[in-house]
Amino acid sequence: MASLYDFSQAISKLNKEKKFAETLKYFKDGKNEFTPEQIGLNKYIVYEMISALIETNHYDVIFNFIEQHKLVLEPKNFSYLLKKFKDKPSVNWTVVNKFCDLVSVDSLDTECRTIEVERKGEKKPMELASSKEDWFAFKTKALFETQHYQECFDLSKVALESFEKFHYSNDVWFARRIALSKKHLGNSADALNELLLILRRKKEWFIQNEVAQIYKENGDNEKAFKFAISAINNFGDLEYKVGLLVLIAELLALKDEKELSFKHYSLSKLLRLQEEWNVPNSVSSALSQFTFEQITIEKLPDLKRELKKYWSSFNPQQTAPKQNTTQRQTGKIDRILHNDEKGADGFIKFDGNKSIYFRVNATEEIIKKIAVGLEVEFKVLPATEDKKEKAVQLKTK
Template identity: 40%
Template sequence: MFFKENKSDFTKEQISNNEYLISDMVACLRYTSHFDAGFRFLSIYDIEINHKTNERILISYGWLLWSKYKSENSNAYDSEYENDYFDEDEETVDNSNFHYDKNELIQKIEVLIPILLKINNDYSKTLTSNLFSIVLKSEKKKPTPNWKLINDFCNHFNPEDLSTICSTIQVERKGQLKDMELASDMENWFAYKTKSLLKIGEWQECFDTSKKAIETIENFHYSNEVWFARRIALSKKNLGNTKETIEELQTILRKKKEWFIQKELSELYFEKEDFEKAFKYSIDAITNFGPIEFKVDLLYLLGRIHKNKSESELAFKHFSLSKLIRQKEEWKVPQKVFDELNQYEQQEITISEINKLKSELKEYWNSFKPKQESSKNNNSNKLNGEIVRILHDNERGKVGFLKSNGNEHYFSLSNTFHLTSKISIGSNVDFKLIPAEEGKKERVRIISIINKKER
């Protein structure tokens, strides 16, 4: 308001040549969420963004870009956890997003980054780090990340120019606040870059960059040393070295018992026509922790394994479930699934029968579990406790702590669990503790709510 009332007292040139006025006006418009007005203001006063632009203005302009990008990607970028770690998921080649229309904001960020890197002070480093993080993290959190965009954006950074400082945040664990060290910008660059290369099938570069990551980074976070090793192994596989890939994935599996690594080993043994080992690893994968919806390609693989073992009925059922889950989730069903199903004379299994088919196959898969593992599901280790705290109660479910024998245990319930709506502070529950395994934390499984009178 003050600017509007007094700007007529000054020439356009006087205003545009005042670095303090320009930078402060841009900052004020950003703080009041008038982002587009900030860009218009710079345009009206002919402020160009290049290596000659005043540093104060560049920094204000950069934070304006950051705020604008953040506001446009609020659903994909959780502001409460801006430094959320780089998690891992099933890594497969994604050919769906090789081409894209580059967002205008990203274009502006890409122009600004090399300018900021040359300034090289604490203000520019902080801004560069935030621009780097917000673009990559928000893109990765989208339902279908554009890995080509992520790869191209990483190319605007030399990892050696990025910060190696690991900041620390506080997180709540078992009712206590504990320090958690976060990965540096350099480590995150290697994580995003190598994953994007794997997704778009650039195997040699993925191999070379993953090796450089292991050689360069001194202190890894979030098991990144395992994931870099995995990308090296998968790159070797696609470069034609199957034997070394199997050996390296088996080594990784001893450190990280993840279902998608078991699936990859199953695929490799299937290619070698060792169907018994392929079956073993596929069963390990399908019974391992992870939503069945993520395992549609594994179901297809199980169908192929059963087909090669001349077990046509089981093959048909696995192919069918792979198709039905995709249809239920409204995902595209690959032609290869239809091609397999068309070879069978059995009556088509309809979407209304999906739960019955899931239950039937789950019972079949679990029949191959070792007896001592299955015994975990009995009630001999049942415990009793009281809900003492609820941290979150929303559309996603409830999380909190229960107390048993003087110890507190963290629990998490989805909104689809039949007891979630009945759980409240003071509820007396029967539960089981699922012991911590390598790569997994201790988990609580609530079995039932018990009236205190029954005790």
Template identity: 25%
Template structure:
């Protein structure tokens, strides 16, 4: 009777107690084992940490009863735990994942959905993501069956955190993969669907979706619409990638001065390190040569060489050739980075209107406030944009005005930058 006792204990989640009964039954009652006996034996082994033994029982039962769904799901969960969760071996991970999507279904209590999500996370974290693989794995999920509920938790520091829902996660990876594989029409359509389906976005996904949609629209031929969309996004979030995309669109239109303005905005934004902006720096150099500014082009090329050397990356032969050619007439200064920052600032500020006024108020934390301009307009400012001595209420100031976005009121606004106390 050891087998019946073992099964009852396992049904009651008393796996440590069930294990010796299963071992005894295995020695003396093997002929009495049916598919449910093997199922609970495997489940018990998995629960007490004997995962390899559990997998062997799953494999044995698969051969004996290939259509027994409870074993297929249990086998999948054991494979998920052994080969997929926290995986560091791609071949092993994909082998297990392919087995799971072949033998289980996307339904409650199945390892199917969790497995595909883990595979997509693994793909995203690879140094060179294969977006065709990402497309394949997103195709293994039916978005209509994915949950929209977010997972929330409290950190040890008492901070409330949220993780995106499985549906938002799917849109995030599917949209990126369509974009990276240049399937622009599909990308744009899916963004519309996502913006309608997701109630609350995480990780600024709504912004990234709209950026990729705007660029896709530009790639499909409507450059003007793409530019309008990206400028609107840029007023909400000053991401350097937004300005970089605007740079490329203006280059496409051969509006080199406007392109350089957008490139300067991108390069001055602190949201990305210079080593991630190397391609933009190269194209800035090309654009400067187009408008006959060889000295400034040389600065950009020399900075690219320095960044690549600092990161132990090989130097691009084409850039070395450009430097050799330009250095016949120009020479690069010692502090290339400082010269470039001043150059970008000059271009950026030339495009922005100027203003004069006084500080109306400072917010309680003292890191931001409002300026009342001489035209009577209230402008938000951040103290980090003050370029001279300490600022205080009633300080008279000069500044430049940049279009911005009031996140609290969800409307376009204006912000004072490059503030100088007078």
């Protein structure tokens, strides 16, 4: 008879070799040698077994395992287990939501670990979010994805008030969930204003898409089209923009541009077929309303090229906006909004009492010296239609 220690070591070895199905079989065959209490009190077995159950998608068994062995999950390991759900190709947010409730958020650690990462051949320290911040990030996301919008709104507000410093732009994502929850709760005006503010900091295609959706719902199709085109031209895999393509198709139909609308619906359908995803009935139904000849999957590359050319026609001409080159300005960093693994941003005081926004990437040399009171030289990038002026090309004075 193997000891409990040997039993736990064998389970750990199988998991390290990624033989998760074998882990479950080994546990099933050997668990009767020990009492449920013995297993439940062994934190190593508990951690490895829940890991294996997550890896093999045996989600219901996780909760049965916890109940059977009367487990109280260790806060120290909880964040690691939670992150395993996010590594799955398709996240089951209902399970994540339930899993988050297995631990009291107040019991979770607020300490932030620092690890060393390599960027462009240079090793740099990177601070990780605390277990408590991770919990809020997962729980609010799970609440939103499972359509518990009032709870998501309330908890996201608590999250924003709970930390002085955020990681991975979590403050942006909490603010976005607040805005989108407001939309689903019937307050689209506030949601739109808040999403537009978020776009100033995080110009992501899916936020532009959300803004476009609200404008369309409000009947402002011109602005909806503008933001939808910005989103399709923005960085991001086209395969994940199949819903955005449908939005553009709907807006083109409203403009009576039938052939372009048909081609956007077709691209959305063909991308789904290529990825072996289901084609929604709404897309098939919309395509059946047109009299054009259906586009086959073999024509997908040609269709992509054609529509990319169409989208790029809405981009400003490739003449970069003129910068204020009369002379470099000088000033002092007056306030820092964020300084994390992605870079830093804030405001510079210059020319008496003027204030100007700046942002520097984590790869820029000056990032190591960013601090309130630092004297800097910079150029001014003038304001455009949808952006305020900002300081660029920062150097220490």
